[in-house]
Amino acid sequence: MRIWVNGGLRDADDARLSVLDHGLTVGDGVFETVRVGRGRPFALTRHLDRLTRSARGLGLADPDHDEVRRAVAAVIEADPMELGRLRITCTGGISPLGSDRGDAPPSLVVALDEAVRRPDSTAVVTVPWTRNERSAVTGLKTTSYAENVVALARAHERGASEALFPNTVGQLCEGTGSNVFVVLDGQIHTPPVTSGCLAGITRALAVEWTGAQETDLPLDVLERADEIFLTSTLRDIQAVHRVDGRELPGAPGPVTAKAMRVFAERAADDLDP
Numbered sequence: 001m002r003i004w005v006n007g008g009l010r011d012a013d014d015a016r017l018s019v020l021d022h023g024l025t026v027g028d029g030v031f032e033t034v035r036v037g038r039g040r041p042f043a044l045t046r047h048l049d050r051l052t053r054s055a056r057g058l059g060l061a062d063p064d065h066d067e068v069r070r071a072v073a074a075v076i077e078a079d080p081m082e083l084g085r086l087r088i089t090c091t092g093g094i095s096p097l098g099s100d101r102g103d104a105p106p107s108l109v110v111a112l113d114e115a116v117r118r119p120d121s122t123a124v125v126t127v128p129w130t131r132n133e134r135s136a137v138t139g140l141k142t143t144s145y146a147e148n149v150v151a152l153a154r155a156h157e158r159g160a161s162e163a164l165f166p167n168t169v170g171q172l173c174e175g176t177g178s179n180v181f182v183v184l185d186g187q188i189h190t191p192p193v194t195s196g197c198l199a200g201i202t203r204a205l206a207v208e209w210t211g212a213q214e215t216d217l218p219l220d221v222l223e224r225a226d227e228i229f230l231t232s233t234l235r236d237i238q239a240v241h242r243v244d245g246r247e248l249p250g251a252p253g254p255v256t257a258k259a260m261r262v263f264a265e266r267a268a269d270d271l272d273p
Contacts, residue, residue, distance in 0.1 A: 002078035004071035004110040009078060017107055023091025026099055027144035029107075030054035033233045036084035036112060039076055042233075044069070045272050046201045047088070050141065055090055057140040061106055063090050071110040085115040085234060089143065118235050120260075121251040123160040123242040124175070124228075126219065127151045131165045131173040133196030141198060148176035160242070162230060166219040167196045178235060179203035181212060183227035183255045188212035202231040202263075205273060209266050210259045222246070227253035229260075237263050 003015035010016075023029035032047040041047075048065050055063055068088060075086070089109045095102035129151060132138065151163040155176075164180055167173040174180060174197035181190045190207065192214040193199045206212060222228065228240035228248060237260045239252030252260060266273070 001111070001113065002075060004075050004108070006107055006109075009074055015109070015111075017091070017109070018094050020094045020097070021091055021107055022093060022095040022101060023089065023107065023143050025095070025097060027142065027146075028058065028060075028095070028099075028101070029089055029091030029143035030058060030060065030141055031087060031089040031143055032141060034072070034086040034088065035115070035233050036076060036081070036086045038082060039080055040271055041072060041076070041086060042267065042271055043201050043205070043273060044072065046204070050199070050201065051088060051090065054140040054142065057137065058092075058142065060090060060092060063088075063106075063108070067108065068110065071108065075110050075112045079112055081112070081114050083115045083117060084112050086110065086112045091143065115234055118238050121239040121241040122162065122230070124162045124164055124230070124240050125155050125158050125160045125244055126222065127154055127163045127165060129165065131167045131196040133167045133169075133173070133194065135196070138196050139193060139199060152176045164222070164243075170219055171195050172217040172219050172221055173197050175230060175232075178230040178232040181206065181229050181231065181259075182217065182221055182225035183229075183253065184221070184225060186226075186255060188255060188259065189215040189217060189221075191215070191217055200231060200233075202233055202236060205266070206231050206237060206259065206263060209262050227251065227256045229256045236260070236267070 001012040002009045032051045035042045091107045093106045094104040155163040162175045165173045179200040239256045241251035
């Protein structure tokens with residue numbers, strides 16, 4: 001594996017950041033995960049725009065899109081693969097041991113690893129912890145991911161691939177790394193970004209391409225939805241066949257299956273929608 005670190009490609013064993021990098025010491029960083037298929041990234045412009053929004057939300061310098069694109073092209077060329085997960089990370093750079101930032105420039109790391117195609121359906125669980133829809137970092141894709149690590153471990157313990165959070169007022173919010181959609185009476189709904197969820201790239205495309213409605217949804221909608229599906233960079237659209245103890249036989253259902261087809265067709269037609 002060849003990894004781009006602060007201006008150039010490095011072998012994986014030589015790809016290093018300082019132990020004083022603020023992304024390591026306090027999680028002061030932002031990132032994007034981009035799907036790469038047959039050497040081509042999907043929706044890279046949207047991902048770079050969100051990377052900038054997240055950086056501004058943390059008070060970091062705007063990432064240089066031209067530099068990031070050069071780094072992306074370099075790591076893809078260095079390690080061709082059929083399907084890959086590309087990670088772009090920008091951090092606050094070397095800083096004091098605390099929350100204050102130093103004067104050093106930010107760090108940029110771009111890495112690519114192989115990915116596997118997700119199954120058409122999966123199991124999810126709900127967790128007792130909440131997303132704070134009024135947090136200072138709500139809607140930002142930051143490297144402070146410990147909450148997601150804990151919740152995803154809970155999901156794996158229960159034979160599921162994802163954990164779903166409510167927000168502080170009991171509304172359905174999002175997964176650890178996905179957005180959630182439900183089908184009620186034939187209509188697709190997903191929580192609005194005001195619920196505290198991340199404005200997912202795949203989520204936005206799914207709303208645009210399927211006509212889904214953004215709706216405030218109570219968490220217990222998962223107990224009565226006709227169909228449920230997840231969206232994320234590597235899942236695209238993935239049906240849910242079990243949520244907690246409730247089985248949804250036949251997943252993907254007809255509405256989800258149509259959404260999957262539409263998304264696949266539109267994504268194949270335009271790699272940078």
